[in-house]
Amino acid sequence: KQEVTQIPAALSVPEGENLVLNCSFTDSAIYNLQWFRQDPGKGLTSLLLIQSSQREQTSGRLNASLDKSSGRSTLYIAASQPGDSATYLCAVSPGYSTLTFGKGTMLLVSP
Amino acid sequence: KAGVTQTPRYLIKTRGQQVTLSCSPISGHRSVSWYQQTPGQGLQFLFEYFSETQRNKGNFPGRFSGRQFSNSRSEMNVSTLELGDSALYLCASSLASGSRDEQFFGPGTRLTVL
Numbered sequence: 568k569q570e571v572t573q574i575p576a577a578l579s580v581p582e583g584e585n586l587v588l589n590c591s592f593t594d595s596a597i598y599n600l601q602w603f604r605q606d607p608g609k610g611l612t613s614l615l616l617i618q619s620s621q622r623e624q625t626s627g628r629l630n631a632s633l634d635k636s637s638g639r640s641t642l643y644i645a646a647s648q649p650g651d652s653a654t655y656l657c658a659v660s661p662g663y664s665t666l667t668f669g670k671g672t673m674l675l676v677s678p
Numbered sequence: 679k680a681g682v683t684q685t686p687r688y689l690i691k692t693r694g695q696q697v698t699l700s701c702s703p704i705s706g707h708r709s710v711s712w713y714q715q716t717p718g719q720g721l722q723f724l725f726e727y728f729s730e731t732q733r734n735k736g737n738f739p740g741r742f743s744g745r746q747f748s749n750s751r752s753e754m755n756v757s758t759l760e761l762g763d764s765a766l767y768l769c770a771s772s773l774a775s776g777s778r779d780e781q782f783f784g785p786g787t788r789l790t791v792l
Contacts, residue, residue: 599778601780611768613780613781656721660779663774664709668722669720
């Protein structure tokens with residue numbers, strides 16, 4: 568059974584810092600990995616999708632990497648801003664449009 | 679292009695009642711998945727529909743059921759509600775395009791069972 572772990576569970580940083588969020592998964596047989604952001608009480612916003620054949624994806628200040636063999640992914644956020652405060656969720660897909668989620672990292676960026 | 683929409687946004691029910699939630703996917707998306715989010719368990723997969731057929735099902739009791747219509751809209755039904763069914767129910771849609779399959783989520787329906 569696939570298990571996804573996210574470390575740390577919570578993170579507080581001052582504005583402007585670069586930061587790394589970690590995600591690990593137990594079964595390397597995945598189609599892709601997706602990073603999401605969730606604001607309190609809201610739905611999920613897709614940030615980045617990395618296909619199983621890819622090593623990384625970039626979007627603006629965000630960069631996500633994938634090492635399928637070791638079951639790890641990282642989300643790098645450059646020059647953090649207060650608007651980045653949210654819960655970040657990592658999810659892996661074994662196929663057929665299903666996702667297994669980690670419990671998330673709650674990020675607080677203070678001005 | 680309009681995003682995934684879910685109705686209603688909020689629901690309050692009492693134990694023993696049943697409830698139906700609705701999800702309209704992004705135009706052109708044929709796959710709709712449902713998830714339950716609670717503070718204790720996080721996000722858990724309920725089931726996924728593609729072209730009106732349930733392709734995958736998570737580990738939930740039979741009280742949870744769903745269906746998909748020919749226009750890809752989906753409904754989820756929970757019968758005999760229990761207090762533990764209080765949660766945010768999220769639906770996601772996708773093109774079901776293999777490894778490029780990006781999931782897009784709706785705003786969710788917040789269900790409170792009293």
